[in-house]
Amino acid sequence: TCRDNTGDTTIHLNGQEGNITLGGGRRDGDLFCRDNTGAQTVHINGQEGNITLGGGTKDGDLFCRDNTGAQTVHINGQEGNITLGGGARDGDLFCLDDTGAQTVHINGQEGNITLGGGTKDGDLFCMDSNGNLTVHINGNTGDILLENGDAAEDFDAEHDPLLEPGSVVVMNEHSRLETCVKPYDRRVAGIVAGAGDKRPGIVLGRKQTDDHRVPVALIGTVYCKVDGPVEVGDLLTTSNTPGHAMRAANPLQAFGAVIGKALGRHGGGRGLVPVLVALQ
Numbered sequence: 001t002c003r004d005n006t007g008d009t010t011i012h013l014n015g016q017e018g019n020i021t022l023g024g025g026r027r028d029g030d031l032f033c034r035d036n037t038g039a040q041t042v043h044i045n046g047q048e049g050n051i052t053l054g055g056g057t058k059d060g061d062l063f064c065r066d067n068t069g070a071q072t073v074h075i076n077g078q079e080g081n082i083t084l085g086g087g088a089r090d091g092d093l094f095c096l097d098d099t100g101a102q103t104v105h106i107n108g109q110e111g112n113i114t115l116g117g118g119t120k121d122g123d124l125f126c127m128d129s130n131g132n133l134t135v136h137i138n139g140n141t142g143d144i145l146l147e148n149g150d151a152a153e154d155f156d157a158e159h160d161p162l163l164e165p166g167s168v169v170v171m172n173e174h175s176r177l178e179t180c181v182k183p184y185d186r187r188v189a190g191i192v193a194g195a196g197d198k199r200p201g202i203v204l205g206r207k208q209t210d211d212h213r214v215p216v217a218l219i220g221t222v223y224c225k226v227d228g229p230v231e232v233g234d235l236l237t238t239s240n241t242p243g244h245a246m247r248a249a250n251p252l253q254a255f256g257a258v259i260g261k262a263l264g265r266h267g268g269g270r271g272l273v274p275v276l277v278a279l280q
Contacts, residue, residue: 022046053077084108115139146201150220150277152193153204154213163214166195166225166272167243168259177214180238183246184253188238190216190279191245191259196223196272217277221263224275230266236275244270256280 002011008025022044023029029046035058042060043052053075054060060077066089073091074083084106085091091108097120104122105114116122122139136145157163157177169177170187177189193200193215203215227241237257239246247262248254263274 148199148201150193150198150200150217150222151202151204152200152215152217154206154215155189156211157214159212162243163192164195164243165192166223167192168224168238168245169214169216169243170238177216179243181240181242183237183239184248184250184257185238186256188257188259188279190218190277191222191224191275193217193222195225196274198223198274219277221274221276223272224259225270226262226266226273227270228266229268230262230264230273232262232265234262236260236262241270245275 001009001013004010004027006026008027009021010023010027010029012021012024013019014021021029022031023046031042031044031046032040033042035041037057039056039058041054041058043055044050045052052060053062054077062073062075062077063071064073066072068088070087070089072085072089074086075081076083083091084093085108093104093106093108094102095104097103099119101118101120103116103120105117106112107114114122115124116139124135124137124139125133126135128134132147134147137143138145155177156175157169158172160179162179163169163177168180168191169189170180170185171189172178172187180188193203198221200215200217201220204218205213206215224236225244226236226246227239227244228246230236230247235248235254236245236259237248237254238259245259248258258278258280260275260277260279263276266273
């Protein structure tokens with residue numbers, strides 16, 4: 001037993017239990033390891049319960065080895081990587097609940113991630129920066145639940161200031177999108193996704209490129225710019241107001257130029273309405 005000048009125990013080596021206790025009483029129990037230059041390499045912080053490896057001039061790496069000396073785990077302080085297995089060992093990661101049942105298994109041999117099993121469903125939840133659920137993969141039902149409302153695909157587009165979320169677009173002679181400018185245009189490609197509070201749940205064809213590309217809603221619900229009165233259930237087509245749709249009042253002209261069906265009412269003038277995408 002080691003004590004400070006007030007008589008408080010600071011270190012206790014317990015021969016009965018085989019334990020070493022640092023601190024207690026009025027003292028934190030910290031452990032410091034230093035190299036031959038005096039630089040700190042390991043710090044076990046008794047107040048916070050943290051273990052710090054490296055710092056200063058040293059990287060903080062942690063190596064675990066089996067009884068043959070082969071490395072099984074490597075936490076790399078320089079790169080921030082955790083490597084499991086390698087050499088003669090697979091690198092598997094298991095998470096267990098408080099009953100000992102397996103809930104997560106990352107299989108290093110097969111490259112698989114298994115969630116749930118046994119008495120647990122394996123669900124995957126994705127959240128945005130505000131803590132709102134955006135994606136839920138339900139292991140019990142096999143469903144993928146997306147918070148956002150449509151599936152879209154990126155297409156090459158002209159640099160047009162009127163081409164924005166909610167705009168109605170057509171395909172030009174260069175196979176690039178541009179805003180519509182005439183009614184009942186059979187070159188119509190759809191509605192640019194992302195207007196109002198609707199965002200694409202899935203975006204296809206997204207890639208790194210210098211070309212200007214915009215997501216066009218393929219299926220689902222999206223907000224669309226309209227001009228003129230629209231009632232719920234109206235079929236919509238292109239209008240002569242750039243980037244806007246209108247009610248398809250002439251069924252013969254609308255054939256091949258319908259964008260979708262209005263899910264909301266608009267009294268007149270320009271505005272946004274929710275539309276169920278249905279190109280025809």
